[in-house]
Amino acid sequence: MERKAQVVDADYETEGGEVTVRAFCKTEEGKDLLVKDENFKPYFYAVPERDVEALREKVEEERPFREEGGGEELQILEVEEKELIDGNEEVQVLKVSTSVPANVPKLKNRLWDLEETEECREFDIPFYRRYMVDKGLRPNKWYSFSGDSFKARGIDEGLKVESIEEREQGSFEWDMLAFDLEVYEDEVIMASLYGKEYEKLLTTAEIEEEYVETVDSEKELIQRFVEIIEERNTDVLTGYNTDEYDFTVLRERSNEYGIELSLGRDGERMKFNRRGRFKGARLKGRMHLDLYPFIQHVLAPGIDSETLDLDSIAEEMLGRNKDEMSWEEMKKSWENREGLAEFARYALKDSELTFELAEEIVPQITELSRITGLIPFDTCRLTYGQLTENFLIREAHLRDMLVENRPSQDSRRKRQRQGAYSGGFVYTPDEGLYEDIVTLDFRSLYPTVMVAHNLSPDTLNIEECEEEFEIEKFDYSFCQDGQGFFPELIENLVQDRYEIKSEMREEEKDSAEYKALDNEQQAKKILANSFYGYLGYNGARWYSREAAEATTYMGREYIEETIEMAEEDGYEIVYGDTDSVFLKKDNIKQDIDGFLEKVNSELPKFMELEFEGFFKRGFFTSKDSGEGAKKKYALIDEEGKMKITGFEQVRRDWSPIAKRTQKEVLRKVLENKVDRAFEVAKDNVEALKDGEVPIEELKIYTTLTKPPEEYDSTSPHVEAAKKAKKRGKEIPEESTITYVITSAGGSISDQAEILEYAESYDADYYIENQVIPAVLRVLKVFGYTEGQLKGKGRQSGLGRFQ
DNA sequence: CTTGACCGGGG
């Protein structure tokens, strides 16, 4: 039979010393298809010390190889000579195939021990990824699979694949469901699910709401949850931090009841895949896509918010927020069975926001899956560097290049010990308020620099080279004769992006086609921008400190050159960081295009300086030394939208009163109302002094990582937790302590009480240690002092800007 | 200045 389908998930199974690759697919008609391949065998390469023939003979002679201690035979199915490219030269290698993936690392050790072997390569590529790479299979693309059918348990159809052919893109809509748990005293009390035209809240409480389904027990709640996913046959299950939290809780609770989380497409139970510090909850055949790791690893650099909690991310990406409900309120509601409808709405809202975020993010994940070829499960959990690396592995395979080995822990440490090389150039601003600023930035500075100068691990220090690019400062060179691996990939990605962008102009802005193109363009941008960081990442297979260092060096050259040109043309340089400059001049709006043209005419092909934005005002502060502070500024555009960088107003160890006051002060300053800014600060200080500030505004969060008694050092949150414990309050391990500095006690730690026991607050503490430092960071620039903020009554400032 | 512990998200 023949089926047109796309791959959703992949793994392999071994039985009786034979391996079968499984690709879980979705057909055009929306049916589940399990594709099995029994003919693909695990392999790796052995690079000979001198002669490939000699190595081959030695291998034949030494056969059979056994596990360490003389256990099972490590079967060699085939030994094949191959010619591959290693760096910039061609090498003869042996391709050694074996029966099961688990043999590969063992067999590679045996062969590497031979004198005739220089090294082994490509022995640590997970088998299902190896399969996808070698077969050219990528998720989110259509293929025609042909072969005999078989009956697959729990899945619509099974196919033993004989041939695979690429097919034209089709479109398909996944059934997506977002979920979220509410947990109270280690028990699941609510589970919310949100999908297209679907909202459901499972809970053990009686709540009169349409979407609520009351169950008898926690056990039943979990069983219903599993049932719903099975019934809907959900393709994409999503959530926020579901790997580390929700599924961890679900696993513990279902173990408690002896029930199985049979959430796989074929009924297989949920399994945690450990990957270093993280674990991923894997539901075979379905895409369980936890948004948090993807945001953390991939999207974070492009996110303004300093915290990555659901509320901030939803605010930034959707312009929506979670319902206002504190942990205290939820507990109270549950304990007293009061206002449960509100609690239920809150719980559902979490799933709803997650779902809406997923509608934006999941297409980005599946798009990246298509380019890197990784299954979505991996794409959404791997770090930036690992995504890049999997793309590189695929591209290397297409070019018959040998993949570099992963560095050992030892060489990673060595790379790290080498220390950092210089990064981007940052122009030290003068503190103050500036009007009418234009910001310019280099489009993809590092990628374009790498292309412009052919910076790549495989162009570094080539002996036989006609044209070299040398940087005086460094004792290495990059060969310009042929295009390097990295520049070629970047150029392709940038070129593709350019074409996609022009295609986008032909489409309606909110059409599905436009969205799809936008995601593709976005994914290519993410990848193109990742190469520079990858080269300097100590865990990289294609690590090249030289190429990374040369990239930032040339980046600095270009930005400094731009600044020089701007000065020559009479611009005032306000600020600049890595790839951007902030300029000021009379009639800047008219003149800036001419300046851009001039700079761009002198740049190498592919590099481009672009207009980024026009800002009505910009504010820059200074360090304690009085020198202008780098990376700490606020801008306001003509619509009154603020862009705040580097200020502490979003950090959780600052109280709401300090953060809010700082933000209001910044806004007033940017509106050119410095007097009002001072008054705002002063009003808040006064309110604190008069005891008018609600305790809620004074809470500070710090996370407790072990039981409070185990801490050697004293700190406010630990002391607050200890005292609360003495009062009989349960303080779970690893909980976030919300505390307030009260007016009772000697030291700050003595004064700390958790929020619910705080009946007073230490006005001086909040004035001196929270509000004043936060606002003074802004107001000192205008000559205001701590004394004026604390002084009685109202007096106008004597700032130099008035 | 270097080293080591802690932390993120979730309730």
Place this chain on the structure above:
DNA sequence: GTGTACGGTCAAG
């Protein structure tokens, strides 16, 4: 299981 890998901040040394 072709295991297993972060990166930044801050207090202490």
